[in-house]
Amino acid sequence: MAVRNASEGILSDDKAAQREELVELLKKAYWMEVETVMSYIANSINPDGVRAQEIIESLQEDIQEELGHAQQYARRIKELYGVVPGSLDFTAEQSYLQPPEHQTDIVHVIKGVIEAETGAIEHYNRIIEFTDGLDFVTQDMVIAILHDEEGHRRLFEGYLREYEAEGLA
Ligand SMILES: [Fe+2]
Ligand SMILES: [Fe+2]
Numbered sequence: 001m002a003v004r005n006a007s008e009g010i011l012s013d014d015k016a017a018q019r020e021e022l023v024e025l026l027k028k029a030y031w032m033e034v035e036t037v038m039s040y041i042a043n044s045i046n047p048d049g050v051r052a053q054e055i056i057e058s059l060q061e062d063i064q065e066e067l068g069h070a071q072q073y074a075r076r077i078k079e080l081y082g083v084v085p086g087s088l089d090f091t092a093e094q095s096y097l098q099p100p101e102h103q104t105d106i107v108h109v110i111k112g113v114i115e116a117e118t119g120a121i122e123h124y125n126r127i128i129e130f131t132d133g134l135d136f137v138t139q140d141m142v143i144a145i146l147h148d149e150e151g152h153r154r155l156f157e158g159y160l161r162e163y164e165a166e167g168l169a
Helices: 013-043 052-079 106-131 136-165
Strands: none
Touching: 013 052, 013 106, 013 136, 052 106, 052 136, 106 136
């Protein structure tokens, strides 16, 4: 007897095309998280100066969260019958999170983080819309991740406000 496929929901045969499209969206999300981990490692170590400490500690915490997000996306890709891509498929996009010319340039780092979080928020909202009525499990997972990213962005917006208030940004 052949193994029965799910007749309902995103795992059913008749949803194969939408499932593949969703897996592509999840792969992009996965790469965004992986690149964010790389960028946050560099930016949690490079900055110099007393003012950098809060940013460094904050990014150190975020690295673990973003790594967790990458693993969640990878697991969901597999559950949806996709394959987690290998490193040769990776294309870097975070031009705004490259090391600044001077390592005391904390505003550059703060703005780069806000840009990365904003990009994630935009892409994850797209996935939440795409999965609506189609795949509530992925939708639920991405909503929780989106909540984390909104928290990250808000925190760094607060840092930027402080620099703006002092005329430094
Ligand atoms: Fe993330
Ligand atoms: Fe984040």
